[in-house]
Amino acid sequence: MAGQAGGTPSTYSPSPTTRKTKSLILRNDDVDWVRTDGREFHQCRPAFFKTGAVNAAAGSAYAEFGNTKVIVSVFGPRESKKAMMYSDIGRLNCNVSYTTFATSVRGQGSDHKEFSSMLHKALEGAIILESFPKTTVDVFALVLESGGSDLPVVISCASLALADAGIMMYDLVASVSVSCLGKNLVIDPVLEEESYQDGSLMLTCMPSRYEVTQLTITGEWSTPKINEGMQICLDACAKLATIMRECLKGPDSALEE
Amino acid sequence: MVALSIGEKYFIQGGIAQDLRGDGRKRLTPRPIYVETGVISQSNGSARVRMGATEVIASVKAELGRPSALHPDKGKVSIYVDCSPTAAPTFEGRGGEELSTELSVALQRCLLGGKSGSGAGIDLSSLAIVEGKICWDLYIEGLVVSSDGNLLDALGAAIKAALSNTGIPRVNVAAGASGDEQPEVDVSDEEFLQFDTSKVPVIVTLTKVGRHYIVDATSEEESQMSSAVSISVNRRGNICGLTKRGGAGLDSSVILDMISVAQSISEQLINTLDSQIAAAEAGEDES
Amino acid sequence: MGLPDSSGGFLSELDVDAFRRLFPLQFYESHLVKSKRPDGRSLAKARETSSALGAVASADGSALVKIGSTTMLAAIKMEVMTPSKESPDEGCIAIEFYMPPICSPIVRPGRPADTAPVVSKQLSDTILSSGMINLKELSLISGKAAWMAYLDIYCLDADGALFDAALLSAVAAFSHLQIPVVSMNDEGKVVVVSEENEGGKEPVNKEKRKLTLCSIPFSLTCILYKNYILADPTAEEESIMETLVTVVLDSSGQLVSLYKPGGPVLAYTSAIQDCVALTRQRVRELQTILDEATAGMEVD
Numbered sequence: 001m002a003g004q005a006g007g008t009p010s011t012y013s014p015s016p017t018t019r020k021t022k023s024l025i026l027r028n029d030d031v032d033w034v035r036t037d038g039r040e041f042h043q044c045r046p047a048f049f050k051t052g053a054v055n056a057a058a059g060s061a062y063a064e065f066g067n068t069k070v071i072v073s074v075f076g077p078r079e080s081k082k083a084m085m086y087s088d089i090g091r092l093n094c095n096v097s098y099t100t101f102a103t104s105v106r107g108q109g110s111d112h113k114e115f116s117s118m119l120h121k122a123l124e125g126a127i128i129l130e131s132f133p134k135t136t137v138d139v140f141a142l143v144l145e146s147g148g149s150d151l152p153v154v155i156s157c158a159s160l161a162l163a164d165a166g167i168m169m170y171d172l173v174a175s176v177s178v179s180c181l182g183k184n185l186v187i188d189p190v191l192e193e194e195s196y197q198d199g200s201l202m203l204t205c206m207p208s209r210y211e212v213t214q215l216t217i218t219g220e221w222s223t224p225k226i227n228e229g230m231q232i233c234l235d236a237c238a239k240l241a242t243i244m245r246e247c248l249k250g251p252d253s254a255l256e257e
Numbered sequence: 258m259v260a261l262s263i264g265e266k267y268f269i270q271g272g273i274a275q276d277l278r279g280d281g282r283k284r285l286t287p288r289p290i291y292v293e294t295g296v297i298s299q300s301n302g303s304a305r306v307r308m309g310a311t312e313v314i315a316s317v318k319a320e321l322g323r324p325s326a327l328h329p330d331k332g333k334v335s336i337y338v339d340c341s342p343t344a345a346p347t348f349e350g351r352g353g354e355e356l357s358t359e360l361s362v363a364l365q366r367c368l369l370g371g372k373s374g375s376g377a378g379i380d381l382s383s384l385a386i387v388e389g390k391i392c393w394d395l396y397i398e399g400l401v402v403s404s405d406g407n408l409l410d411a412l413g414a415a416i417k418a419a420l421s422n423t424g425i426p427r428v429n430v431a432a433g434a435s436g437d438e439q440p441e442v443d444v445s446d447e448e449f450l451q452f453d454t455s456k457v458p459v460i461v462t463l464t465k466v467g468r469h470y471i472v473d474a475t476s477e478e479e480s481q482m483s484s485a486v487s488i489s490v491n492r493r494g495n496i497c498g499l500t501k502r503g504g505a506g507l508d509s510s511v512i513l514d515m516i517s518v519a520q521s522i523s524e525q526l527i528n529t530l531d532s533q534i535a536a537a538e539a540g541e542d543e544s
Numbered sequence: 545m546g547l548p549d550s551s552g553g554f555l556s557e558l559d560v561d562a563f564r565r566l567f568p569l570q571f572y573e574s575h576l577v578k579s580k581r582p583d584g585r586s587l588a589k590a591r592e593t594s595s596a597l598g599a600v601a602s603a604d605g606s607a608l609v610k611i612g613s614t615t616m617l618a619a620i621k622m623e624v625m626t627p628s629k630e631s632p633d634e635g636c637i638a639i640e641f642y643m644p645p646i647c648s649p650i651v652r653p654g655r656p657a658d659t660a661p662v663v664s665k666q667l668s669d670t671i672l673s674s675g676m677i678n679l680k681e682l683s684l685i686s687g688k689a690a691w692m693a694y695l696d697i698y699c700l701d702a703d704g705a706l707f708d709a710a711l712l713s714a715v716a717a718f719s720h721l722q723i724p725v726v727s728m729n730d731e732g733k734v735v736v737v738s739e740e741n742e743g744g745k746e747p748v749n750k751e752k753r754k755l756t757l758c759s760i761p762f763s764l765t766c767i768l769y770k771n772y773i774l775a776d777p778t779a780e781e782e783s784i785m786e787t788l789v790t791v792v793l794d795s796s797g798q799l800v801s802l803y804k805p806g807g808p809v810l811a812y813t814s815a816i817q818d819c820v821a822l823t824r825q826r827v828r829e830l831q832t833i834l835d836e837a838t839a840g841m842e843v844d
Contacts, residue, residue: 011623011692014726014734054701055613056648067601071700073646095653097644100696101603101619114362124504140645145602211506217499218366226496230509
């Protein structure tokens with residue numbers, strides 16, 4: 001829909017394509033480097049949650065972790081699609097999309113096809129599907145701005161939106177990821193750290209039951225390192241869940257340093 | 258979807274609880290694995306893997322391409338899985354799409370390592386030809402021909418076998434090209450370099466049925482699972498990727514337990530697979 | 545309870561919410577005769593409107609606008625293009641309006657809303673024809689490089705008067721737009737001048753960081769129902785009473801565009817004139833809201 005007649009001309013972003021080399025951001029195995037935003041290795045970004053962001057939805061939540069901003073709306077339980085067969089338990093339908101301006105280069109957020117199914121798997125185990133037979137609950141997420149650790153933020157925000165919609169759940173679902181950079185594990189990585197990571201571990205759990213609903217690992221990990229990574233994530237999830245719980249309880253949103 | 262009567266379900270669950278499964282296996286005994294290499298002559302490498310009634314084919318195609326700006330000294334690998342409608346009626350039309358994406362993503366996670374490229378089973382630096390200019394692009398494709406459970410492990414094994422079977426043509430770079438020009442290359446059609454697959458991990462999926470978990474589940478057993486964890490382990494015993502499937506939650510200690518079980522099973526699996534691949538390669542050379 | 549003997553008796557027994565859902569028209573009519581709307585507004589009153597600039601850090605210009613609970617997020621990303629031969633010293637604006645599935649229960653993934661492309665087209669037409677932006681200001685090097693401004697508007701919450709909110713967010717995003725300072729590198733490509741390598745190339749657009757916006761368009765959507773005119777309708781009102789009139793006026797009060805896409809009510813000239821008069825009042829309100837938002841930005 002260009003303002004001029006004829007087809008849209010090809011355009012490019014004027015941002016410099018040469019990126020900082022890895023050593024500039026982190027001096028590899030040096031233990032003392034500082035993270036770009038000044039956080040400690042095991043310190044999460046300040047988390048901000050707010051329920052009821054979208055009035056048109058049955059339940060919704062907005063989450064902001066640094067530059068990562070997402071909105072999740074929940075619709076239903078409502079009639080399943082006509083083509084669906086009878087089911088004595090409810091269905092969960094998830095979709096994650098990005099705005100065109102979420103990434104630094106326009107329209108790059110589309111390569112996250114698997115996020116929808118990963119969100120589905122992370123939530124499925126926490127929802128009491130038996131409580132809404134024959135119907136569907138739709139969970140739609142929109143990443144307004146991508147600033148790293150997008151999927152964990154979407155998952156935590158979605159569970160809050162489900163709670164806001166009054167969908168029965170065993171527990172809230174909190175999700176945190178760690179990146180492995182050299183010898184160090186950094187929690188809640190930002191986009192820059194994610195693009196240089198040697199490996200990553202994302203853990204989703206129901207904190208009050210200490211149950212892991214989703215775990216993905218990439219990169220090469222030794223067993224003690226996995227132990228360490230999982231423990232860091234579990235601790236952070238428990239903290240995150242208290243913030244989420246606060247947000248549900250009080251009218252004012254919770255904020256944590 | 259497998260339709261089972263209550264009795265059949267009880268039989269499967271009870272058998273697993275008593276460490277004697279329907280086909281006579283123990284909980285941690287995999288099905289015998291058969292490997293055949295060089296099944297697709299047009300590709301650079303290919304393999305067919307059978308585990309019981311599960312049958313998959315993997316093929317590797319190498320093409321010259323341009324390295325990405327972020328990693329100028331590395332080649333590129335893409336992994337794509339297709340579920341053939343011949344394998345199961347549910348794969349017809351768009352039915353297999355979701356499973357295809359899930360398997361593709363899981364394989365990428367297990368084989369390609371972190372974003373920086375470290376921990377990758379496939380050594381991407383060995384695919385570089387001229388830094389920043391030319392590299393090999395590997396297109397790995399998996400095809401599910403027949404499905405009887407444990408597709409991910411079978412695909413992982415097939416890709417490892419296909420990579421062992423892959424010969425990448427030697428490339429001679431014409432000297433003298435400088436600056437922005439794309440250097441001229443001469444692809445040899447006689448000399449091939451063998452691909453190093455010693456670092457390629459194998460994938461072990463542990464399926465949890467009731468309170469126990471089993472390896473190499475058939476689709477009937479998979480229909481009774483509460484959750485499954487796919488763990489890829491390399492020869493050094495390190496974890497190269499992990500994906501959890503299925504909805505039900507797991508205690509973290511159970512996951513750590515599963516990881517250590519997967520490590521011990523992977524050792525046998527790597528050895529069996531290596532000897533099978535060697536035998537298949539030898540068989541192919543003779544014929 | 546027994547059967548009610550007259551419809552009046554039956555209706556009086558109904559709960560208010562049930563009445564509202566079962567007989568929406570009657571429910572509204574009972575309010576309209578009292579010149580009130582169910583949300584407490586008078587007929588000609590628009591909902592509370594707010595605008596915040598710079599909501600998206602990754603964009604060159606952005607704005608978040610709320611009219612009642614209708615929420616719009618607009619962001620502009622500037623990219624470089626080669627201008628066409630016919631107009632070598634003009635840039636380009638591409639406007640797209642999205643209704644993601646989060647915004648309304650009627651939108652589902654893979655099945656986009658019917659209204660999204662309609663609003664998209666109306667927005668492009670209005671903004672480009674209003675002359676708010678001089679496309680010549682988007683030129684960088686005549687015949688070689690010009691700006692392509694991608695304006696993407698996302699509806700985050702759909703509760704009626706989508707076009708009004710979208711237009712306001714578009715205008716606000718343009719008034720927040722900061723054009724990056726760029727220079728031409730050796731390969732003939734335009735790159736952003738960062739503070740670190742200031743000494744390198746001479747920037748080509750040092751003075752042109754802001755666009756001059758003249759005659760800014762503002763709009764008001766009204767519902768025509770019988771003899772009533774309801775300004776700034778909610779989604780519920782839009783679904784019950786289907787005749788809509790959207791008037792776009794610019795800041796000096798000139799008519800930019802007028803839409804009346806059919807509907808069962810045929811409008812008399814006088815009704816249209818009333819709509820224009822309401823819009824004229826609304827333009828002043830919106831102008832103040834926009835000015836306050838920009839002033840707040842400058843203080844920061």
